[in-house]
Amino acid sequence: MDRSIPLSDVDGEMIHVEVVNSLDWISKLPNDLLLKVLSKLSMEEVLRTSVLSKRWVDVWKETSHLYLDMRRIAKAKIILPEVSHQAARSVTKIIKDHRGHLERCTIYHDSLQCEDGVFESWIQSLVNVKHIKHLKLVNLFDHFEPITGSHVTLDLPPKSFSHPDLISLFLDEYNLETPHAFYSSRSLKDLRLINVSAETEVFNAVLVSCPSLEVLALKISCPKKGFLKIENHNLKFLFLSCLGIKGINVSSPNLDILSIEYLSCKEENFFTASPRLHSHRNYWAAGQCLAHTSYIISCPQQGEESIGHEVMLSGFNNCMKMLSLMSVSVDLTNAKEVEMLRQVLAAWPVEMGELEIVSKSNNDASKESESSIGKTRNTIWEETKPFPNAEFRVYAVWLSNFSGSEEEFALASCMITHGTVIRTVTIRPSSSSTTKKSKIKAAIAKLKELPKCHNCFHIRCSDEALVEPSLW
Numbered sequence: 001m002d003r004s005i006p007l008s009d010v011d012g013e014m015i016h017v018e019v020v021n022s023l024d025w026i027s028k029l030p031n032d033l034l035l036k037v038l039s040k041l042s043m044e045e046v047l048r049t050s051v052l053s054k055r056w057v058d059v060w061k062e063t064s065h066l067y068l069d070m071r072r073i074a075k076a077k078i079i080l081p082e083v084s085h086q087a088a089r090s091v092t093k094i095i096k097d098h099r100g101h102l103e104r105c106t107i108y109h110d111s112l113q114c115e116d117g118v119f120e121s122w123i124q125s126l127v128n129v130k131h132i133k134h135l136k137l138v139n140l141f142d143h144f145e146p147i148t149g150s151h152v153t154l155d156l157p158p159k160s161f162s163h164p165d166l167i168s169l170f171l172d173e174y175n176l177e178t179p180h181a182f183y184s185s186r187s188l189k190d191l192r193l194i195n196v197s198a199e200t201e202v203f204n205a206v207l208v209s210c211p212s213l214e215v216l217a218l219k220i221s222c223p224k225k226g227f228l229k230i231e232n233h234n235l236k237f238l239f240l241s242c243l244g245i246k247g248i249n250v251s252s253p254n255l256d257i258l259s260i261e262y263l264s265c266k267e268e269n270f271f272t273a274s275p276r277l278h279s280h281r282n283y284w285a286a287g288q289c290l291a292h293t294s295y296i297i298s299c300p301q302q303g304e305e306s307i308g309h310e311v312m313l314s315g316f317n318n319c320m321k322m323l324s325l326m327s328v329s330v331d332l333t334n335a336k337e338v339e340m341l342r343q344v345l346a347a348w349p350v351e352m353g354e355l356e357i358v359s360k361s362n363n364d365a366s367k368e369s370e371s372s373i374g375k376t377r378n379t380i381w382e383e384t385k386p387f388p389n390a391e392f393r394v395y396a397v398w399l400s401n402f403s404g405s406e407e408e409f410a411l412a413s414c415m416i417t418h419g420t421v422i423r424t425v426t427i428r429p430s431s432s433s434t435t436k437k438s439k440i441k442a443a444i445a446k447l448k449e450l451p452k453c454h455n456c457f458h459i460r461c462s463d464e465a466l467v468e469p470s471l472w
Contacts, residue, residue, distance in 0.1 A: 034059045043067045047094070062100030069108040071140065079140065084112045092118065095125050102126070104134040111139060111152040123160055131165040134190075139173035151197060156181035161188065168215075171196055179205035186210070189234075189307070192217035192316075200226030200245060207232070214307050217316070218242060219261070227269075237308035239316075250274060257308045259293040280400045280428055281327055281356055292325035295344070299336045309340055313347045324353030331360045332407035345388040356398040359408055359430070386418035387411065397421045400428040403436060404443035412447055419453030426460040 038046045038060060046060045070079055074087040091107065105126055113119040126132045139152055153175040160181040161169055168190035176198035188210045193203075200222050207213070207230060215237045216230070222244035230238065235252040241261035242248065247269030250258075255274040260283070263270060267284045276296050283290045300306045328344070331337045345355075386392075397415060402408055415421050425447070429440050448459050 031059065031062060035063060038063055039065075043069075044072060058099075061098050063098075064101060064103040066094065066098065066102065066105040068094060068106065070110060071108065079110050081112065084110055088113050088118050091122065095122060095130070098130070102130045102132050104136075105130075105132055106136040106138075108138045108140055114139075114152040114154070120156055120160075123156065127161065127163045127166055131163065133165055134168045135161075135166060136170035137172070137174075138170075151175050151195075153177055154181060159183045159185075161185045163187070168192075170194070176202050176206070178202065179209060182206045182209040184209065186212055189213060190215040192239075194219045197221045197223065199224055200228050204229050215311055236306075237311050247271070256298065256306075257293065257295045257312065260289055261291050263289045277329075280358065281325075281354075281398070283325065290325055292327065294327045296329040297331075297337045297340050297344075299334065299340075306340070309344070312344050324350070326352060326354070327356040327358060329358040329360055332405070332411060342388040345392050348392065352392075352394040354396045354398065355394045356400055357411070358400045359402065359405075361401060361430070386420060387414045390418075392420060393422055394420065395422045396424045396426065398426045398428060401430040402427045402440060402443075403430045404439035404441075409443050409446065413450055416447065416450050416452065416457070416459075421457065422454050423456060424458055424460055426462065428462045 034056070038049065041049070043066065046063060050057045050060060068091050070084070070087040070091065071077060073090050074083045076083060079087060088109070091109070095105075107122065109119065113122075123135075123137075126135060151173055154171075155177070158180040162182075162184040164187045166185075167187055169185075169188060170192045172194040174196050176196060179202050182205075189212055191206075191210055191213055192215070193206075194217065196218075197220065198206075203218070203220060203222070207216075211232065212234055213232055214234050216232070216235060217237075217239040218228075219239075219241040220243070222228075222242070225244055225246040227247045227249060228242060228245050229249050231249075231251040233252065233254060235255050237257045237259075238250065238252065238255055239259045239261070240248070240263065243262065243264050245263070245265050247265045248263065249271045251273040253273065253275060255276060258272070258274065258277055266287060267289070270289070277294045281292075283292045295308075295312070297309075298306075328341060330341050341357075345352075397412075399408065399412060412425060416425060427440075427444060430436065444459065444461055
């Protein structure tokens, strides 16, 4: 008889795999199709498909991604020592049995594997044997069970992450005593050290060993205060949350995105040499740096991807959701840049506190757009469609470098009439010329006449002379 095996996909919906008596039709399906089916299932369900038929026994071994969580393998929220070794053996066997092209692997483990050499053997196999591209390692630190979970020190051989195929590395909840494992990691383009503790000299040596980085996320703590040095001409995206540092020196001339969650240093000890980033806001107050993100949007060359923009749209923005202040520089006459702005705002997971939109000057915009496709002066915002979507809300918007152009007015009016902005829109004019002033003044007057969705909403201008007294 035919039978149906129910499995749940990653969204919790049920998938029924029909198994017929002969099973001939299953054996004739190409591996590519079977692997697409497996990509919709959890790792546990992927492994269970090996019992469906002889045809399925080895299919899972060719999946491109492995997600190995020892809590799920052991079926326990807290892994006790007696089950830890058994779960670790299962992880080892899965890695060993996999025989296809492995592109990505995520492992959640406990501290015991770092003590008995198992953790080192996993890295050796994944990096040097499987030639993995993307590796994520998370120590299951349990804040409520300090005996079974704690930060562990990574004691790995030199050049453990130096294989040329490894391009991204994510480490969470570790101590670093030396930078040896990162020596000669010239191929790494994406490095994320989250909840990692080390001396500033160790972090500095790690960053020097990774000269090709385009994405760097540091959520770190330093037992002894020192200066953190980030000097990288390839860097596009930088996230900083640094505890116990005396100062930071950032020299990254091609940086597109700077996102700061927390800095323990003083303002006078924070130095940046990133001329592309523009903001009219001062994010330092009472000696503290406010959590914020600065982003200059630019279209990549045709055929290329914007790696920083991809990070902004990825799940990593959940780590940035408390960063409720954002400054974005954009050419509002460039359809591609406007679409990138829409994507970033639409992907933001919570209500935003303040949003500054800096209109690029004519010179900057023309330079950015010379090689890009999508330059347009057509109206991009439809009156019946909220920007970026119907869900996004922000308490205050600053329109900096405002010239009163059609595109600026269209964006502002769209966000006002659809209730996207809850409290205030503040306009910072771009020029003091008489011609520009009259244009800006007319645009502000028209914006003030628009219907409002919130009773507490109002429009401000940094230059009161540009607003008719009767409109205040």
